[in-house]
Amino acid sequence: MKQFLFFLLLTGVLSTKAQYQKTHTGVRATVNQTEIEIQFYSSNIVRVLKWPSGKTFIKQSLSAVKIPEKVSLKVAQKGEELLLTSKDLQTVLNLKNGHIAFKKADGHSLLNEKPAGATFTEFNDAGTKTYTISQSFVLEKEEPIYGLGILQNGKLSQRNQKIRMVQNNTWDFVTFFQSVKGYGLFWDNYSPTTFNDTVDETSFSSEVADGIDYYFMYGGNADGVVSGMRNLTGQVPMFPxxxxxxxxxxxxxxxxxxxxxxxxxxxxxxxxxxxxxxxxxxxxxxxxxxxxxxxxxxxxxxxxxxxxxxxxxxxxxxxxxxxxxxxxxxxxxxxxxxxxxxxxxxxxxxxxxxxxxxxxxxxxxxxxxxxxxxxxxxxxxxxxxxxxxxxxxxxxxxxxxxxxxxxxxxxxxxxxxxxxxxxxxxxxxxxxxxxxxxxxxxxxxxxxxxxxxxxxxxxxxxxxxxxxxxxxxxxxxxxxxxxxxxxxxxxxxxxxxxxxxxxxxxxxxxxxxxxxxxxxxxxxxxxxxxxxxxxxxxxxxxxxxxxxxxxxxxxxxxxxxxxxxxxxxxxxxxxxxxxxxxxxxxxxxxxxxxxxxxxxxxxxxxxxxxxxxxxxxxxxxxAPVINAQYTPETIVKANEETGWNRNLIKGNAVDTVNFRLPKSKKVYLPSGTVWYDFWTSQKYNGGQEIEATTTINTIPLYIKAGSILPLGPDVQYANEQKWDNLEIRVYEGANGTFTLYEDENDNYNYEKGIHATITFSWNDRREMLTISARSGSFPGMLSKRKFNIKKVKANGTMAVTAGKEILYVGEPVSLKL
Structure with missing residues (x-):
């Protein structure tokens, strides 16, 4: 099998006048027998395409549905580097070796391709001549990354992993990861793919493709990356x-x-x-x-x-x-x-x-x-x-x-x-x-x-x-x-x-x-x-x-x-x-x-x-209880892929267990905020590990200071009662807002604007809760309702609750709590 490894350092210095051409979304260049196209889909989403010179690469994505926006893009050449800069992102193409780097608009580094990191290996796919492809990147040594789908490996960060990505019963693969640095990368390929992260490189390798096709997006934080991925691949509808x-x-x-x-x-x-x-x-x-x-x-x-x-x-x-x-x-x-x-x-x-x-x-x-x-x-x-x-x-x-x-x-x-x-x-x-x-x-x-x-x-x-x-x-x-x-x-x-x-x-x-x-x-x-x-x-x-x-x-x-x-x-x-x-x-x-x-x-x-x-x-x-506290853990093995495994390891039986005894587990409360125990209202400063008391009847839950938490009525099914007389808990210690959303619950009229919202805003310094005027309406909406307002107040190590009941008729209300 003949292998083309396009190591882009081999050609020496070429004339820069004809090395690239502008397109309506970015640029296209030929470097070392590789065609490279950079397309800005928005100011923070960039598509990268690569394929061998002399070939064609036309692909309609099955995942990406976004139509490229018109982006204000500055293209400038500095020596061997071509800089494409939008208001959010800078993409740098080295015209000598084909290496691409992604940076913030201010030049701060986000992600680099590995030099000579793109490979195309000839492959016969059921009679069709194509390639096996790979692209390598270089991450920072201590840079956590997340995503890749539903993985049963027990890990949050997917560094130092090698994962063979072929859909199966219990592992659902998405060829996407995002970094704690606030960027994401979607490898747009549907064939069996290997994700591999080592100390030297992070790569995607796919069995079948006519070219490399990936999207880089910068969101600034995890929510921004999620927003970018949905902007690219589709938004989420409301469920009933x-x-x-x-x-x-x-x-x-x-x-x-x-x-x-x-x-x-x-x-x-x-x-x-x-x-x-x-x-x-x-x-x-x-x-x-x-x-x-x-x-x-x-x-x-x-x-x-x-x-x-x-x-x-x-x-x-x-x-x-x-x-x-x-x-x-x-x-x-x-x-x-x-x-x-x-x-x-x-x-x-x-x-x-x-x-x-x-x-x-x-x-x-x-x-x-x-x-x-x-x-x-x-x-x-x-x-x-x-x-x-x-x-x-x-x-x-x-x-x-x-x-x-x-x-x-x-x-x-x-x-x-x-x-x-x-x-x-x-x-x-x-x-x-x-x-x-x-x-x-x-x-x-x-x-x-x-x-x-x-x-x-x-x-x-x-x-x-x-x-x-x-x-x-x-x-x-x-x-x-x-x-x-x-x-x-x-x-x-x-x-x-x-x-x-x-x-x-x-x-x-x-x-x-x-x-x-x-x-x-x-x-x-x-x-x-x-x-x-x-x-x-x-x-x-x-x-x-x-x-x-x-x-x-x-x-x-x-x-x-x-x-x-x-x-x-x-x-x-x-x-x-x-x-x-x-x-x-x-x-x-x-x-x-x-x-x-x-x-x-x-x-x-x-x-x-x-x-x-x-x-x-x-x-x-x-903070779910995820270790047995009352009984021994039983190791159970089954082969989910081959179907119904009736030969499970024999479990132990125990005669009596006292499930009424209290137990405990360690819980870490993140720094930067105050936390309240949902069950007792006890206050804790963040940035510490605590020993939480548990019973068989409770799951450890903690509410962030500044939260406004609505609690609904005791019902037998979701639509049994309208949300009258809601309990509204306000957790002091920080400013906060919450928007209560309502609609008809099971049709698509909400897409036409037929819904209503009420926004609650808490000013912690003034101890003031403001309830906005209702925005919007829908058939069957409550014209008036009661809110039972309760403030969870920090007072030493314990919290006390003060409450007020108000009649809300859709007009703005301010309450001193």
Whole structure:
């Protein structure tokens, strides 16, 4: 194989007069047999293209949707260097060796390419001549970087990592990272890619490309970088209010009576619930895989099931996949246009026995989501079979997609956009986007809501919440979810969740007297702590196999585990006004739900690589309990990639555990602010580690000084009551603002300006709270309401609360507290 290593130092000094030409977005130059084009998409986003001279490189990005702006750009040459300067960014191209450097507009260094860091190696991609490409950069020695997707490695900073990026069940890859220095880099390639960071260089290497294509963006801080990534790849729509309530699921409800019965039981118990999810096989056997129809006789009256759920004031998601069984109508239609792949996928056998009986292969095949006609067919069947029944949203499983029994020739599979190898990692973007775009085209009354197992850059624009796959039920797995969610959020994709309790939980059934892991204290403790963490993620969803997850499986009211589960769910509902208002800031101001502490406290070196705490929204510091305190930790192993691992390591059973005893854990409070314990209102100065008292019933939470925190009513579902008589907590010690956002909760009228906001502003020196005049309106809006104002006041080491109740009619109000 002939290799072209374009070391750009070899040519010596060339004439500078013809080395570059200006374009409408930047410049293009030829250096050492390499074409280099620098395009300014905005004053702080730059695209870099490189390809071998004599070749062509034309590419339509699947992720980037931004149209380049007209940028005021100064181009100047200083010796061998060409300087392109906007008001935010300076890009420097060395015309002798092709090296590119990125700087602030004032010349302060941000990131440098490594000299001779671009390589192109000839590659035969299923008969198409192309290249394997690589680009290396040089980072500062102690420079933390974040992102790369959902990673199960337990790390926040991804320095000193080598990661093979091919979408799979539990690792969702986004070829993007951002630095604590306030810049981000998006490597726009969809083929199998290796990210490698060593002491010498940081690089992306991709198997297939006609050229190098990456975007550099400068935001000044993490929020600015997230804003740049969304500006480039798409903004985040609003989700319905009900999606922020509690969701119950399991693998799987085997009849419509069972599913509806779960919702009824929650209503009888008075435990809040907003959603129920129906997993696979409502369609029948594996040959009918993903038929998008209720062919299983246990679901004989599906419309009644949907209506019953709605009459109970709950919502229903249903499982759909990226593959189809050979007996389905979809299979035949897609096969007729050549839109099915011949790769191994789940389920492998038509028999439902375990292990799979390969004497009876299922014949299930993945569809070509890159093909627009195939996406049309997919939606046509989904629309007629399920959306027409008023189902509320989609659980899009296996969107990576499942790729089992891998053969190298699988990557040669032809897709609409070339080989499967060429576009492999963008599959989730295409299949999720296909459903989202089609639903938006036919309905403005129901917001798109998709729960998906995989993602790629740009997926935030599709109304999708990504979960972290079929992870194991273990403390180690729980610990890994915090940095997994934070790094994913730092890629600009804010909606993330995990299977509360972990998916594979079979080991907790063993050595337990009634065969139910829900009565096993080892699983009970893990589940409660995971549920408490889940209350502070963008979607609170209980799900898994082997061990049932419904609250009544864990005991009854008055017992510590039951009460802890109920209280975690009710805490979530009390925060709905805060959550929904945060959701608006995510959509309108490019904010983020799960905020790594480095986003807000980058000057505190102790948080630069902190993987066990985070901010939820702008005010709440969350420090989940992620180590067993009452029971021994059980090591659980499972192979998520090959499917259902029934051979889990045998768990230990314990006879009695006193879950009523208090425990403690260490919590670090970032410097630069004062913090208040959410439960006791005790005040702490930041920049210290404290010993926090915990119980099975509480998760350590701390509120930042200057926060204004709205707490909602006690409800059974999100839309049960309008937000009258909200409790508004003001935490003194700093100035602060909070904007309460409201709209119709589940349509797209908010995009037309049909919504309302009320801004609360706290002046700490004057001890004055100002409530603004209401801005905007929407049908059904409260014209007047009560606010119960409470100030959490620093007084020595403890805090006292003073309160006032006011009637608010939409006019500005100022209160001395």
């Amino acid at each position: 209010l009900w999606t922020y309530g509690f969701w119950q699921s399991k693998e799987r409800y085997k009849s419509q009576a069972e599913l509806v019965g779960v919702v009824k039981k929650y209503r009888e118990l008075g435990v809040p619930l907003d959603g129920i999810i129906q997993d696979w096989q409502y369609w029948g056997n594996n040959y009918l895989w993903n038929a998008m129809d209720f062919l299983n006789p246990e679901f004989s009256n599906p419309q009644k099931m949907v209506d019953d759920v709605h009459q109970l004031n709950a919502h229903l998601l249903i499982s759909i996949w990226s593959s189809f069984g050979p007996a389905t109508k979809q299979y035949r239609k897609l096969d007729s246009i050549g839109a099915l792949f011949n790769i191994g996928t789940w389920p492998e056998s038509g028999s439902e026995t375990w292990p799979p009986n390969m004497d009876y292969p299922s014949g299930v095949r993945v569809y070509d989501a890159y093909n627009p006609k195939a996406r049309d067919i997919y939606w046509d069947f989904l629309n007629k079979g399920l959306f027409s029944r008023n189902i509320d949203g989609w659980w899009m499983d296996s969107t990576e997609p499942d790729h089992l029994s891998f053969k190298p020739s699988d990557m040669d599979t032809k897709t609409y956009l070339g080989s499967f190898r060429k576009v492999r990692n963008a599959y989730p973007l295409m299949t999720v986007g296909g459903v989202s775009d089609h639903q938006r085209a036919v309905s403005a009354d129901k917001r798109v809501f998709i729960l998906t197992r995989s993602a790629f850059a740009g997926q935030q624009r599709y109304g999708a919440n990504t979960w972290s796959g079929d992870i194991t039920s273990s403390w180690e797995s729980l610990r890994n979810q915090i940095p997994a969610g934070l790094n994913f959020s730092l890629c600009g994709i804010p909606y993330w969740n995990s299977d509360i309790g972990g998916f594979f939980a079979g080991s907790y059934n063993k050595n337990w007297n009634d065969g139910s892991g829900a009565k096993n204290p080892l699983f009970q403790e893990l589940y409660v702590r995971w549920l408490q963490f889940g209350a502070f993620t963008p979607m609170m969803r209980s799900h898994g196999t082997d061990v049932p997850r419904e609250i009544y499986q864990f005991g009854k009211k008055g017992e510590p585990i039951y009460d802890a589960i109920e209280n975690a769910i009710k805490l979530r509902y009390s925060l709905l006004p805060y959550l929904y208002s945060t959701a608006r800031s995510v959509t309108d101001k490019q904010s983020t739900f799960m905020r790594a502490l480095v986003m807000d406290f980058s000057q505190d070196k102790k948080v630069l690589d902190m993987n066990n705490e985070y901010l939820f929204g702008s005010s709440i510091l969350v």
